[in-house]
Amino acid sequence: MKPGTGPLLRVAGVVPGLWLAGFFLLPLAFVWILSFGEKQGLVAVDIVWTADNYLRALDPLYLGILAKSLWIAALTTVICLATGLPVALGIVFAPPRWRPLLLLLVILPFWTNLLIRTYALIAVLRTRGHVNATLGWASELFGLPFEPLSLLYTNTAVVAGLVYVHLPFMVLPLYATLHRLDRSLVEAAADLGAGHLRVCITIILPLAVPGIVSGSLLVFVPALGSYLTPDLLGGPDSQMIANVIERQFKSANDWPFGSALSFLLMYVTFGALALRSLSVRRPAAR
Amino acid sequence: MTEAVRVGGICKRFGAVTALAEVSLRIEAGEFFALLGPSGCGKSTLLRIMAGLEHPDQGSVFIDGIDVGRTPANRRPVNMVFQSYALFPHMSVRSNVAYGLRVTGTGRAEAHERAEAALGLVRLTGYGERMPHQLSGGESQRVALARALVKRPRVLLLDEPLSALDARLRDEMRLELVTLQKTVGITFIIVTHDQEEALSMADRVAVMETGRIRQVAPPAELYEAPADRFVATFIGQVNLFPATIGADGTAQAHPFPGVTARARGIGAGRQVWIAVRPEKITMAPRGGVPAGRLSGVVEEVVYRGDLSVYLVRCMAGPDGLVRVSRANAARTADRLPGPGTEVVLDWAEDCAVVLAS
Ligand SMILES: Nc1ncnc2c1ncn2[C@@H]1O[C@H](COP(=O)(O)OP(=O)(O)O)[C@@H](O)[C@H]1O
Ligand SMILES: [Mg+2]
Secondary structure, eight states: OOGGGHHHHHHHHHHHHHHHIIIIIHHHHHHHHHTTEEEETTTEEEEOOOSHHHHHHTSHHHHHHHHHHHHHHHHHHHHHHHHHHHHHHHHHTSOGGGHHHHHHHHHGGGGSOHHHHHHHHHHHHSTTSHHHHHHHHHHHHTTOOOOOOOOSSSHHHHHHHHHHHHHHHHHHHHHHHHHHSOHHHHHHHHHTTOOHHHHIIIIIHHHTHHHHHHHHHHHHHHHHTOOHHHHHHOOTTOOOHHHHHHHHHTTSOOHHHHHHHHHHHHHHHHHHHHHHHHHHHHHHHO | OOEEEEEEEEEEEETTEEEEEEEEEEEETTOEEEEEOOTTSSHHHHHHHHHTSSOOSEEEEEETTEEOTTOOGGGSSEEEEOTTOOOOTTSOHHHHHHHHHHTTTOOHHHHHHHHHHHHHHTTOTTOTTOOGGGSOHHHHHHHHHHHHHTTOOSEEEEESTTTTSOHHHHHHHHHHHHHHHHHHOOEEEEEESOHHHHHHHOSEEEEEETTEEEEEEOHHHHHHSOSSHHHHHHSSOOEEEEEEEOTTSEEEESSOTTOEEEOSSOOTTOEEEEEEOGGGOEEEETTSSSOOSEEEEEEEEEEOSSEEEEEEEOSSSGGGEEEEEEEOOSSOGGGSOOTTOEEEEEOOGGGOEEEOO
């Protein structure tokens, strides 16, 4: 660093620091303190430094919902990976002039409000929706009997919605990693006799691990905490942990318990992040 | 002799760039062949077309007499050593070398055994456990060689294999590559922009310029009988005198009456060039014996250790400098003619070559 730029940079660092403190750390601290409180009446909360809220959060009922949330988020991540990898590969190996357009198609849904996209998905999945209409038309064509599937308000609908919403978060990091991959490695593998599938499994996949890890994390963490999608697409048994938290803050009006549940979710998320740093450190140690 | 590779009428364009224009070439089995040319002339593209990594717009590729136009890269009996070596960073040296055997169905034990043997061939015994990032440039290069050779290809393609090495290592590797080629008896096709590399290693050299082949010849022929001005100037140093073919079929340089050369098969009146290599020219102080072909004044002397290069001004203007090089056979530099010495230049008649274009 040049001597003259030191103070300036220090000042420049203060602004985001204040931002982080004011809009992230402070509210978080507030919620953290709240989670040790006790509900008194309709709005009042006494901070009595009790662990009761956490103990209550460890009740099998809530742990079950947390486990289910983890399962749905994991399933979403796996499906995103399975679909995102071919998409990213397709974009990387597409002719260069097509790439910006293909990337744009991946990003395009971001430009639409999540709520609108979710309602659109309702129109696709409902009993008289587009999926059933297409299936009905197809079975009529082949003269088969057709009973409309009930797709909406199921766990399947929740996973489908989460995959739809989070797919770009998987595709983009995968694309970034694969794009940086040295093309001559792929050529060398082909030159040595490997077919396309062999090249994918033995060369591309192992070298794409950093992208797979960041993509999976970018999908898993928000999917775990997702609230709108299970709320709108899910049935009575498909609520996720964020829906429970929301209920504590609103209808149940139990802020301390909601705070404790929030922190529980955050600790689980930290666990996922810790797993990631482990998986990143391993190759370097070799 | 049997042919190893034959390409015919290869054309390849990248957008507006013509990388190869009608390239035809025949390479014999067991040959050490070099593709030589300046950067961007299409050497790598030609090599990659042979490997099947690039597809020509036109033309055909035969390997061992078989048309491989529709054979994908992974089924061609050729292997490539990439300019960047392209070692798989997530595999050990042994796995890298064994890769080509494993993917074509060789069992693990046999593949590893043959990989070790190939590593021995390039003098890297005991390196099997290392990872590519633990290797020096020279070692990486030899792993890349072993990885290709272990497949026992009909033809080994090497794209600028020595360009990433430092000068001393490069000299060593040149010799090693030649020895290796003789040992394994595989046809080697090497791409290089370094004329010295091509001349010192190859049995035959193809000189390329902007997508075309200018001349294919053994190194000595390339140097002593270049086909045109491009080849003459690209390989070594040369003095070029503009000349005209006279009625008797002799080329006569314009401002220099003493500079003549016998031309064969070029019509009278044609504008040509007479080329004379600097080391073919003898130099003597003026006033001595015969008059010589040219006379001039030494303008500059460049001492190069084994030889000295003299720039002799025979005429005013940029074309009036003649380059002469003399081996420094005597030990003391005092005896060399210094700048300002008046000298006469001469050469044997057959040392002057007529270039039609
Ligand atoms: N994949 C490619 N896309 C576009 N242009 C290319 C590509 N490969 C090579 N070229 C162009 O073709 C010409 C020949 O390239 P190349 O065969 O690599 O030359 P060399 O190996 O002799 O330096 C160059 O002008 C280069 O820019
Ligand atoms: Mg090249």
